Amino acid sequence: xxxxxxxxxxxxxxxxxxxxxxxxxxxxxxxxxxxxxxxxxxxxxxxxxxxxxxxxxxxxxxxxxxxxxxxxxxxxxxxxxxxxxxxxxxx
Amino acid sequence: xxxxxxxxxxxxxxxxxxxxxxxxxxxxxxxxxxxxxxxxxxxxxxxxxxxxxxxxxxxxxxxxxxxxxxxxxxxxxxxxxxxxxxxxxxxxxxxxxxxxxxxxxxxxxxxxxxxxxxxxxxxxxxxxxxxxxxxxxxxxxxxxxxxxxxxxxxxxxxxxxxxxxxxxxxxxxxxxxxxxxxxxxxxxxxxxxx
Numbered sequence: 001x002x003x004x005x006x007x008x009x010x011x012x013x014x015x016x017x018x019x020x021x022x023x024x025x026x027x028x029x030x031x032x033x034x035x036x037x038x039x040x041x042x043x044x045x046x047x048x049x050x051x052x053x054x055x056x057x058x059x060x061x062x063x064x065x066x067x068x069x070x071x072x073x074x075x076x077x078x079x080x081x082x083x084x085x086x087x088x089x090x091x
Numbered sequence: 092x093x094x095x096x097x098x099x100x101x102x103x104x105x106x107x108x109x110x111x112x113x114x115x116x117x118x119x120x121x122x123x124x125x126x127x128x129x130x131x132x133x134x135x136x137x138x139x140x141x142x143x144x145x146x147x148x149x150x151x152x153x154x155x156x157x158x159x160x161x162x163x164x165x166x167x168x169x170x171x172x173x174x175x176x177x178x179x180x181x182x183x184x185x186x187x188x189x190x191x192x193x194x195x196x197x198x199x200x201x202x203x204x205x206x207x208x209x210x211x212x213x214x215x216x217x218x219x220x221x222x223x224x225x226x227x228x229x230x231x232x233x234x235x236x237x238x239x240x241x242x243x244x245x246x247x248x249x250x251x252x253x254x255x256x257x258x259x260x261x262x263x264x265x266x267x268x269x270x271x272x273x274x275x276x277x278x279x280x281x282x283x284x285x
Contacts (some may be wrong), residue, residue: 035277084131
């Protein structure tokens with residue numbers, strides 16, 4: 001249980017870093033990149049330890065993660081249209 | 092019987108598959124939210140540090156703590172200590188309810204301030220409210236469903252018609268709700284801090 005308490009403290013610390021970064025007046029793109037990177041670290045730790053993926057058969061990880069990442073990658077194709085909309089609204 | 096290729100029980104595999112599909116559901120919603128955010132130059136960030144961001148921080152700590160208590164429940168269930176397991180599950184449900192109450196308080200505060208699904212009291216894009224209520228609403232629905240699922244599983248475990256494996260499978264769902272919040276908080280709250 002000691003390990004899990006350490007992870008709990010670590011995750012709360014990452015959240016505090018996120019809040020600290022929010023008020024450092026970073027450009028929005030940089031802030032988003034930092035917050036997403038930290039969120040992925042938090043999620044990875046949560047899945048590995050809290051959800052015990054670290055202790056499961058690696059086949060489970062190699063079945064679930066690539067297909068999920070593939071879908072998330074495919075969703076990324078919406079961004080050019082979002083930037084087009086932003087440009088249209090500005091003109 | 093042929094052994095599972097993943098070395099886990101069928102119900103646990105089913106829960107993992109559900110989690111993968113629900114990840115895509117949340118991801119789609121967060122992508123749609125970000126699409127609207129990028130495409131709306133008159134987006135008006137609604138959240139001040141006090142009370143909204145501070146409230147979000149407290150909610151994050153509560154949800155993370157509930158994951159810890161849920162782990163205690165799973166360990167106790169596997170060790171065959173039914174009483175301790177039920178106590179930990181009770182703490183988890185209580186924390187889930189506190190999270191939901193804080194979230195609803197945030198919602199009612201915003202509604203009182205004039206925010207609606209298609210109404211922005213700051214005069215900017217109406218999609219700010221729509222995005223916020225949709226994303227956080229789906230997450231809140233998951234938290235409430237999780238509390239109900241935990242209550243049902245705790246009852247079944249107490250009466251002996253559910254086993255430690257059921258507690259562990261339900262805990263996966265609860266931790267997943269926690270993991271999703273790790274993206275909702277920075278994207279919806281912190282990126283909208285004034």
